[in-house]
Amino acid sequence: xxxxxxxxxLGALTIAAAMMVVLSKHPVRSVLYLVVTFFFISGLYIMxxxxxxxxxxxxxxxxxxxxxxxxxxxxxNLNKEAEPKTPTLSWVIASIAAGTLFIVxxxxxxxxxxxxxxxxxxxxSNIGLVKNLGxxxxxxxxxPFEISSILFISAMVGxxxxxxxxxxxxx
Amino acid sequence: METFYWIDKLVLVVLLFVISLGIAAYQTYFERxxxxxxxxxxxxDRAGPFGILQPIADGVKMFMKEDFTPSNADRWxxxxxxxxxxxxxxxxxxxxxxxxxxxxxxxxxxxxVAEINIGILFAFGIISIGVYGIMIGxxxxxxxxxxxxxxxxxxxxxxxxxxxxxxAITIIMISGSLxxxxxxxxxxxxxxxxxxxxxxxxxxxxxxxxxxNRAPFDLPECENELIGGYHTEYSSMKLxxxxxxxxxxxxxxSAIMAILFFGGYNFPGxxxxxxxxxxxxxxxxxxxxxxxxxxxxxxxxxRWTIPRFRFDQLMHLGWKVLIPIALVNMLVTGFVVAFYHxxx
Numbered sequence: 001x002x003x004x005x006x007x008x009x010l011g012a013l014t015i016a017a018a019m020m021v022v023l024s025k026h027p028v029r030s031v032l033y034l035v036v037t038f039f040f041i042s043g044l045y046i047m048x049x050x051x052x053x054x055x056x057x058x059x060x061x062x063x064x065x066x067x068x069x070x071x072x073x074x075x076x077n078l079n080k081e082a083e084p085k086t087p088t089l090s091w092v093i094a095s096i097a098a099g100t101l102f103i104v105x106x107x108x109x110x111x112x113x114x115x116x117x118x119x120x121x122x123x124x125s126n127i128g129l130v131k132n133l134g135x136x137x138x139x140x141x142x143x144p145f146e147i148s149s150i151l152f153i154s155a156m157v158g159x160x161x162x163x164x165x166x167x168x169x170x171x
Numbered sequence: 172m173e174t175f176y177w178i179d180k181l182v183l184v185v186l187l188f189v190i191s192l193g194i195a196a197y198q199t200y201f202e203r204x205x206x207x208x209x210x211x212x213x214x215x216d217r218a219g220p221f222g223i224l225q226p227i228a229d230g231v232k233m234f235m236k237e238d239f240t241p242s243n244a245d246r247w248x249x250x251x252x253x254x255x256x257x258x259x260x261x262x263x264x265x266x267x268x269x270x271x272x273x274x275x276x277x278x279x280x281x282x283x284v285a286e287i288n289i290g291i292l293f294a295f296g297i298i299s300i301g302v303y304g305i306m307i308g309x310x311x312x313x314x315x316x317x318x319x320x321x322x323x324x325x326x327x328x329x330x331x332x333x334x335x336x337x338x339a340i341t342i343i344m345i346s347g348s349l350x351x352x353x354x355x356x357x358x359x360x361x362x363x364x365x366x367x368x369x370x371x372x373x374x375x376x377x378x379x380x381x382x383x384n385r386a387p388f389d390l391p392e393c394e395n396e397l398i399g400g401y402h403t404e405y406s407s408m409k410l411x412x413x414x415x416x417x418x419x420x421x422x423x424x425s426a427i428m429a430i431l432f433f434g435g436y437n438f439p440g441x442x443x444x445x446x447x448x449x450x451x452x453x454x455x456x457x458x459x460x461x462x463x464x465x466x467x468x469x470x471x472x473x474r475w476t477i478p479r480f481r482f483d484q485l486m487h488l489g490w491k492v493l494i495p496i497a498l499v500n501m502l503v504t505g506f507v508v509a510f511y512h513x514x515x
Contacts, residue, residue, distance in 0.1 A: 028310060032248075032307070035303070051287065051288070051289055052289055052292070055289055055292045055293055055295075055296045056292070058296040058299070058300065059292070059295055059296045059299050062299070062300060063296060063298075063299025063300055063302075063332075064299060064329065064332075067299075067302055067303075067306070067325055067328075067329055068329070070303075070306055070310075070325070071306075071322065071325055071326070074306070074310050074318060074321065074322060075322065129288070130288065130289060130349060
């Protein structure tokens with residue numbers, strides 16, 4: 001009962017923080033709200049008994065990727081004057097595109113049953129624990145897992161290649 | 172039973188809070204005395220006998236100073252910065268197993284606040300969050316020196332986290348667990364991980380120096396280039412919290428290193444105390460703290476011995492020296508562990 005309540009509160013907070021990402025005037029604040037959003041998402045993972053995912057989410061997203069975002073934004077030091085002028089037409093187009101996506105989400109989720117009826121099995125999943133996740137990844141899904149790691153390596157090599165292409169003249 | 176459990180935890184949390192802050196306070200005294208000793212000076216000796224009341228005097232001074240906020244600073248983030256720095260330094264102490272279980276009042280009391288089975292990952296998660304305090308504080312000050320300090324700190328911490336994580340993976344491979352308690356238990360007696368993983372320890376230690384912004388990697392607060400670094404605009408206890416969080420982080424990272432490489436609360440000849448678990452627990456805690464203090468001493472010793480790196484040297488060391496060493500070490504360990512378990 002309490003667990004459900006906490007999950008719902010966390011969900012509401014996640015959405016609130018995500019809204020603040022969009023509504024904040026300053027880009028640095030947006031990034032900080034995004035970090036807060038990741039924290040709440042990790043909280044949701046913990047409520048789903050997926051501690052490993054929760055911590056990895058924090059390490060990878062909040063701890064590494066968001067730091068890089070913040071890093072770039074702080075270096076650029078964006079403010080109102082530096083902001084490129086956006087034509088009104090692109091605002092309209094963006095609103096239509098986002099609205100369409102929203103309708104698609106609503107359509108996808110409209111048949112979902114939010115209330116568990118008596119007799120339904122509430123599955124307590126243990127898949128998020130390290131041991132179970134590792135076993136599943138390295139037995140059942142070993143080929144997709146390895147292929148995705150090759151994908152990561154190729155992305156890294158590509159990034160280094162792009163950085164190396166311009167000959168550095170600084171000694 | 173349940174209420175007792177919560178009371179135990181509450182007492183432990185308060186104790187840990189007080190001990191961490193107390194040790195951090197006396198680290199500042201110890202650091203100044205050690206610096207004085209190395210540089211053939213006397214050091215603080217005015218407040219109390221041998222100057223042992225110096226940290227208290229410093230604390231009072233910090234609180235009494237005017238708390239100044241620059242007019243163009245982002246006010247809330249300016250306050251948030253030191254808070255996050257202190258929080259992230261303190262929170263890691265929750266997952267550290269401080270000693271074997273105590274047997275008091277007819278029940279077994281665990282000396283670990285949060286027994287989570289992914290303790291080491293939690294520690295790394297907190298380390299990677301730790302950079303936000305400095306970044307937010309440095310940016311919100313609206314001062315270019317603060318911003319430079321913050322940017323240096325974040326790039327340094329991101330770079331050294333990688334080598335640190337890779338060198339810690341070898342310990343996970345040997346122990347076969349992410350649980351700090353199990354990692355400690357697997358190093359019974361003097362069967363410490365340092366004998367198997369000296370290379371990993373050296374890499375980890377260098378990275379710990381960089382992560383806690385200690386010399387020779389204290390470029391974020393390099394005073395002859397950046398005035399004061401990320402805390403240039405800070406005054407009063409906000410500055411105090413920034414400086415203090417560095418000492419707490421030093422204490423906690425020494426504790427983590429003692430756990431991963433020096434057997435935590437294990438000591439040679441501990442089997443002789445098998446029949447009296449309470450005595451064993453107290454001795455274990457004492458031994459653990461001795462290990463922590465020795466590591467802190469090495470931190471300080473290095474600070475007053477080695478000059479500061481240049482920033483490009485720092486990046487070179489992190490990316491081109493430490494990460495390859497850690498990777499090779501991880502590969503070799505992987506093969507040895509696989510052969511040992513005869514998986515081939």
